[in-house]
Amino acid sequence: MQLELRENPIVLLSAAVLLTFLSWPSWAGPLYLQRLLAAQPTAEQIAESEKRVREHKDVEYREKMRVPPFHLHVDRPIPEAVAFCQNCHGPLPHSKKLRTRAFMNMHSRFIACETCHFRPKDTKLEYLWQTEPGGPPAKDIAGRFRTGSEQDNAVSFSGEAHIAPFFQGQAANPAQKDPAVQPYLERWKQGAFEDKVMARAQIHAPLELKGPACDQCHAESKGMLDFAALGADEKQEQAIRTHIIPRFFGHYAEKDEKDEERIRILDLTR
Amino acid sequence: MLAFVRVALVISLSLLASSTVWAKERHSDPDGCFSCHGLPDLEFVDKNGVLRVATILQKDYYGSLHGSVPCKDCHRKIEQYPHKPEEGYVDCSESCHVNEPSKDKAFTHKEVVEEFRKSAHGAGHAPGATKDFHGGNRLEEEKDKQNPSCRRCHSNTPYIRAENQEKFKEEFHHADVECGNCHQGETWRNQFSGHILRRLSGSHFSKAEINAMCDDCHADAALMEKVDREDPYTKEKKRVDYRWVHASDSYDKSLHARLLEAGATDGASCLDCHAIGGNRHKIKRDEDPAASTHPDNLPGTCGQAGCHGYAKKPLNDGFVTTDMHNVDWLRFDRLLLLLREHRFDSNWFKAFSLLGPMAGLFLLGALTWMLGRERKGTIVALIGADRFQRIVIGSKPNKAGKKQTVFSLLAARIKAIFAKTPPLPETKTEPRPAVPKTPAPAANAEPKPASPKPATQPAGDAQAAPASEADAKPKPPTPTLATEQPNKDAQAAPRSAPDAGQEPKSSALPRQEAQSGPPAKDENPAS
Numbered sequence: 001m002q003l004e005l006r007e008n009p010i011v012l013l014s015a016a017v018l019l020t021f022l023s024w025p026s027w028a029g030p031l032y033l034q035r036l037l038a039a040q041p042t043a044e045q046i047a048e049s050e051k052r053v054r055e056h057k058d059v060e061y062r063e064k065m066r067v068p069p070f071h072l073h074v075d076r077p078i079p080e081a082v083a084f085c086q087n088c089h090g091p092l093p094h095s096k097k098l099r100t101r102a103f104m105n106m107h108s109r110f111i112a113c114e115t116c117h118f119r120p121k122d123t124k125l126e127y128l129w130q131t132e133p134g135g136p137p138a139k140d141i142a143g144r145f146r147t148g149s150e151q152d153n154a155v156s157f158s159g160e161a162h163i164a165p166f167f168q169g170q171a172a173n174p175a176q177k178d179p180a181v182q183p184y185l186e187r188w189k190q191g192a193f194e195d196k197v198m199a200r201a202q203i204h205a206p207l208e209l210k211g212p213a214c215d216q217c218h219a220e221s222k223g224m225l226d227f228a229a230l231g232a233d234e235k236q237e238q239a240i241r242t243h244i245i246p247r248f249f250g251h252y253a254e255k256d257e258k259d260e261e262r263i264r265i266l267d268l269t270r
Numbered sequence: 271m272l273a274f275v276r277v278a279l280v281i282s283l284s285l286l287a288s289s290t291v292w293a294k295e296r297h298s299d300p301d302g303c304f305s306c307h308g309l310p311d312l313e314f315v316d317k318n319g320v321l322r323v324a325t326i327l328q329k330d331y332y333g334s335l336h337g338s339v340p341c342k343d344c345h346r347k348i349e350q351y352p353h354k355p356e357e358g359y360v361d362c363s364e365s366c367h368v369n370e371p372s373k374d375k376a377f378t379h380k381e382v383v384e385e386f387r388k389s390a391h392g393a394g395h396a397p398g399a400t401k402d403f404h405g406g407n408r409l410e411e412e413k414d415k416q417n418p419s420c421r422r423c424h425s426n427t428p429y430i431r432a433e434n435q436e437k438f439k440e441e442f443h444h445a446d447v448e449c450g451n452c453h454q455g456e457t458w459r460n461q462f463s464g465h466i467l468r469r470l471s472g473s474h475f476s477k478a479e480i481n482a483m484c485d486d487c488h489a490d491a492a493l494m495e496k497v498d499r500e501d502p503y504t505k506e507k508k509r510v511d512y513r514w515v516h517a518s519d520s521y522d523k524s525l526h527a528r529l530l531e532a533g534a535t536d537g538a539s540c541l542d543c544h545a546i547g548g549n550r551h552k553i554k555r556d557e558d559p560a561a562s563t564h565p566d567n568l569p570g571t572c573g574q575a576g577c578h579g580y581a582k583k584p585l586n587d588g589f590v591t592t593d594m595h596n597v598d599w600l601r602f603d604r605l606l607l608l609l610r611e612h613r614f615d616s617n618w619f620k621a622f623s624l625l626g627p628m629a630g631l632f633l634l635g636a637l638t639w640m641l642g643r644e645r646k647g648t649i650v651a652l653i654g655a656d657r658f659q660r661i662v663i664g665s666k667p668n669k670a671g672k673k674q675t676v677f678s679l680l681a682a683r684i685k686a687i688f689a690k691t692p693p694l695p696e697t698k699t700e701p702r703p704a705v706p707k708t709p710a711p712a713a714n715a716e717p718k719p720a721s722p723k724p725a726t727q728p729a730g731d732a733q734a735a736p737a738s739e740a741d742a743k744p745k746p747p748t749p750t751l752a753t754e755q756p757n758k759d760a761q762a763a764p765r766s767a768p769d770a771g772q773e774p775k776s777s778a779l780p781r782q783e784a785q786s787g788p789p790a791k792d793e794n795p796a797s
Binding site for chain 2: 059060061062064065067068069070071072073074078090092094095098099101102103105106109151152153154155156157244245248262263264265266268
């Protein structure tokens with residue numbers, strides 16, 4: 001009977017199909033890349049992309065301002081880009097929204113861009129620590145969280161590990177220099193205007209411009225991230241869920257797209 | 271006894287309660303500013319490409335001079351989030367919630383601000399959007415503001431420098447450098463921390479550090495050139511002069527600076543002369559009679575304690591007349607800037623303006639001479655030759671011939687240098703039949719058994735021949751030489767042209783002339 005099974009071509013074919021199905025994620029690449037390669041931007045997305053390309057201005061980084069800061073801060077250079085998105089958006093990608101840019105850049109020290117901006121509605125992703133963009137889940141997850149007012153704020157987040165999305169055990173985010181994304185980057189850097197517009201539209205088609213609201217993670221109830229599974233102890237999880245700043249930001253009207261609304265700082269202590 | 275215990279208990283409990291209050295006062299943060307600004311890595315890159323950092327280091331702040339001052343004592347206009355830039359401006363002349371111990375009144379920098387406002391640095395100081403005296407916007411100030419704000423020189427540094435904090439902990443048996451964590455008493459805070467400690471730590475800047483602070487602006491010549499200075503009397507604004515722009519450079523060349531550079535502390539820093547007595551906010555322009563650097567006050571400034579005490583003696587006025595910012599000390603590469611403006615500030619330029627053209631004339635003469643150097647002994651008169659020829663020689667100058675001679679010689683010489691071929695200016699001088707047209711190579715073909723020069727010379731000789739009118743000076747030619755070097759003599763014939771009207775002194779000459787036709791007596795190639 002065993003011999004018959006081995007020699008039966010139907011059985012062998014079925015086994016091959018099964019193996020292919022099981023190993024699909026390992027050779028199909030990160031989920032974001034799959035969506036990128038299959039992206040067919042809509043007319044609306046292309047129009048938005050064209051507008052953005054027209055408005056785009058390269059910002060030249062300057063080392064320091066001539067007048068030194070009155071209150072001391074850590075004097076360090078701008079960090080290096082490590083993620084795919086940072087190839088274009090730079091290591092401190094949030095710069096426009098007055099209200100959130102500094103806070104979001106702080107989060108980008110320990111949260112991958114795709115965690116917030118790549119949220120496919122048809123798939124459920126898993127969020128784990130990752131030490132290298134596009135790499136496997138980090139094995140050592142102890143001590144990744146630091147919370148509490150007693151923390152020395154002169155010590156930066158290390159930036160060594162990020163909470164990144166995983167799909168079926170494989171990273172959903174690509175490596176910074178993934179060969180599959182290089183043609184898109186080349187088109188953006190050196191292509192003609194139309195090519196830039198299309199490359200930008202394709203890259204951003206699987207993404208969402210706006211990340212999740214603060215209370216998607218900083219909430220009493222269970223949100224996007226499973227802090228316990230990520231290595232936070234009970235006290236740390238409680239501190240994250242009840243942090244004062246997300247509650248303060250909760251005073252903003254929900255749909256303030258213009259970023260013009262201002263709220264009283266007095267509300268911070270309420 | 272029981273009553274005593276009760277009283278003691280009440281007092282103890284009161285002290286305990288009040289100490290808790292003091293602790294909160296020290297680290298109170300009543301407005302919750304550190305809820306955000308206490309977070310690490312709050313950064314963004316603004317539209318100007320500048321990295322902006324919103325994180326304020328708590329340990330440094332609480333160990334600093336302003337560690338006792340709540341944020342809103344200075345940033346009074348910040349009430350909403352996001353903050354507008356102008357809301358963050360600080361008016362340093364406002365009073366704060368810390369008491370000044372000697373007067374027991376709210377502490378204020380108002381007096382210092384008033385001093386500063388009247389100083390050389392404070393004139394017209396109001397960068398930004400408000401009328402108040404404030405720290406100024408760092409970006410605006412960077413661009414085009416002339417007067418420094420408070421924070422160009424002042425920052426909220428800790429009492430104990432970062433490099434000394436570990437040593438402080440070890441030497442003074444302290445576990446912390448945030449003073450208020452332990453020293454929670456109001457008396458300590460107001461009288462020692464806010465008064466005595468400030469003055470102790472205020473003197474910890476070395477002379478080199480003070481100079482570096484001044485150099486931060488004054489060593490930037492490009493920045494200083496943009497400054498307009500207001501005349502204290504006429505209130506007229508004038509561009510600064512070269513001496514002022516390069517005041518830092520010229521100071522660096524002085525003995526004062528070089529002593530400090532060498533590590534000796536005897537040298538004088540900027541403030542030692544410009545802000546004697548520690549009046550750093552009262553620095554005045556030299557022209558101001560109240561300035562320590564005003565000529566009338568220099569004996570006192572130079573002769574201050576620890577410096578040149580004998581400078582006050584009338585016989586030692588050399589100390590007070592020595593220019594400590596002498597632009598003549600500057601390197602010449604800096605002085606090239608003098609060509610743009612302020613040129614007469616420098617004796618270097620005055621000397622150069624006189625000697626430069628003369629040097630140029632000499633260079634031109636030397637160049638001319640070099641180009642015509644093959645005309646040994648010839649005097650090519652550029653001017654006056656006509657007169658000489660007319661009066662002394664008695665012949666008429668040939669204008670065309672003269673021009674041709676002077677400039678054609680030069681042109682032929684230049685042509686010969688580049689082409690490395692014998693110039694033949696004579697080919698153009700048709701009226702001069704004395705010029706033989708024998709090609710130079712033919713000279714090589716001639717046998718020269720008795721030639722005193724090597725065989726390679728004839729070409730050179732041929733090249734030199736047209737220019738060597740010096741040979742026009744009558745020489746007793748050797749007949750042997752003339753017959754043995756017919757070509758050379760033939761080339762030399764034009765030199766004899768001026769002498770053509772004279773008696774021929776060579777037996778060979780008529781033979782050559784016969785070959786070339788009669789000499790033109792009126793021609794004078796040397797003219």
